[in-house]
Amino acid sequence: MFTVIGSPGDRRVELFQAALHSLHLPAAEVIPYPTIADLTALPITPFLRIESPGKDPNAQRYLLGMNVDLPKGQLFNPYRWYCGLDMVMRRIEALRSPITRWMNPPEDILIMFDKWQCRTRLESIGIPQPRSLGPISGYEDLISKMRDARINRVFIKLTHGSNASGMIAYRTLGHQHQAITTIENGFSRLYNSRKLRTLTTHLEIALLIDEVCMYPTHAEEWIPKAAINNQVFDLRLVMIKGRVCQGVVRQSHTPITNLHLLNQRGDLDTVKARLRPGQWDAIVETSERVMTAFPNSLYAGIDLLITSDFRRHYVLEVNAFGDLLPGVLYKGHDTYTEEILAVLDDAPRHS
Amino acid sequence: MAISEHLRSFAGKSVVDWSPDEFDPQDPLNLDVFYRIAIGWDSESDWGYHFARFLAHPNVAQITGIVIGHWASDFDQRDSSPIVEALVNARLPHLKAIFLGDITYEENELSWIIQSDIAPLFEAYPQLEHLGVRGGEGLIFNVIQHAALKSLTVQTGGLDIRILQDLARSDLPNLESLELWLGTSGYGWNGTIDDVARFIQSLDRFPKLSALGLCDSEIADEIAQQIVNSTLLDQISSLDFSFGTFGDEGAEALINSPKTLKLKTLRLEHHFCSDAIVEKLGQLPIEVVIFNQRQPDTYDNQRYVLNGE
Structure with a gap:
């Protein structure tokens, strides 16, 4: 029922398969990034999910167009990587059967991965962003x-x-x-x-x-961020079907809050309790408006900061693959399960 | 890099933000809280305008405390002298608590905050009981003669030795609590352990002093070793070595000194003690508040103070 473009064995793919399994749905067919150029067609399934290549070295080499082992941690030309992604996305677009529906379409993924294009698009609909x-x-x-x-x-x-x-x-x-x-x-x-x-x-x-x-x-x-327990934080909000479904608080002693940099997850309810009256609703409203810039995307992860005086909020980034929040549940489901249910529930949406 | 959050309380009261957009000067102020007067990172108006509006509240003369936040817009490298002057001119008759510089790490680096000569505050407010200052650059106290002051907190990335020298000649007959962030030599600390030892010896001039914090210091262990050989522990009941490079050497000095048992409280937030020493400290029959155990940096094996860079 689902085809996944991704890296076999990668945690994201495994979790997606687990979500399908828990819903008693057949496992997805996984198409590794490096095979896409050689394909003449994609499997004809109702739904197609484009997943992050993750850390898979074959996928990364493929996207960078470099047939050598990549030294660990080295920062390679990210524009070159983006060009590889662009090529893959266009290829997927061309190979997709018209009866297959995207979870997120390639064009949106490409815009979200170009932070400058993404911010320009958000600007055009008046989303508050740092200057x-x-x-x-x-x-x-x-x-x-x-x-x-x-x-x-x-x-x-x-x-x-x-x-x-x-x-x-x-x-x-x-x-x-x-x-x-x-x-x-x-x-x-x-x-x-x-x-x-x-x-x-x-x-x-x-x-x-x-x-x-x-x-x-x-x-x-760089706008000073709000702090709780003497740590600054921002929010990662997972949007599914245009709505805020899950959120985590990314806390840090440093200005760079990204979760994998050994920072901590805070408690969203603690943050909500500190917000001014109506502020959470305003944050939800902004986040939902962000997704109107990507009407064909089922999901995304929005990074959003609250100012140090708790008066305002600003959208920092929209992440195409920002929906992975292992262990965080919403209405008893993880994000992937929620997305599958949403897409099954709303089948004609992407046609 | 560490002060991330604005003060939530000071001198026993909650602190709330005051802003001209949200408060009507016709309305009375809530006298159960302290207000923070600051300009935002993107503020169009200047601090003086905010403060003037604040002073227009009908009951402003009744306030007993005030917190001063960020006062300079991002591109102005302005010292605190206009703020000190404005506070002096305000002559708030019941003001007993002032915190000057409630500025977070993201708003301005601790060592980039520029203070000024704050002696006029002591003259203008003889009833002042609690003073907190953040930022050591440009900070001048002079010798203080002040009968009411109970607590003094000076948070710096690096304290100028003149502050210690001036304090050592000051008359503060009611001073109960003194907290000084000595900081690091990279950011203005220009003292030696001998200077600190002399300063410790002078503390008996504050007859009511019961709580001492020598915090955020890169010589915390040496200071602890000095303190056990002084008469300080006969005088005070609370000792604080938080945020510095305090480790096993300092802890062993304290553990091995019978005088340590005269303390009621020992505070060690952010420390480099080993597990075994932490356990020994925990067995002391006094209150030991110890948390945030740190390891020397994996790259250079150095111990870092919490509020450094």
């Missing part, structure tokens, strides 16, 4: 844009980076500079680290930003 400085070409360009916008605190993001890969939180005041980053650099190669580094030497920071800007990069204002 943008636009694409940046290097440190000098960044500094002049910061000065013009009177912003002294930014997040520098790889436009096609995933998770916290290549992320830099940079701020400056007077002659002082500070950059907090997941990047390790050495001899013109960049590595992703699980540990954050703090740089305070101006030259070192400038060189790092120049290096990251070899790839498409943009910057946006």
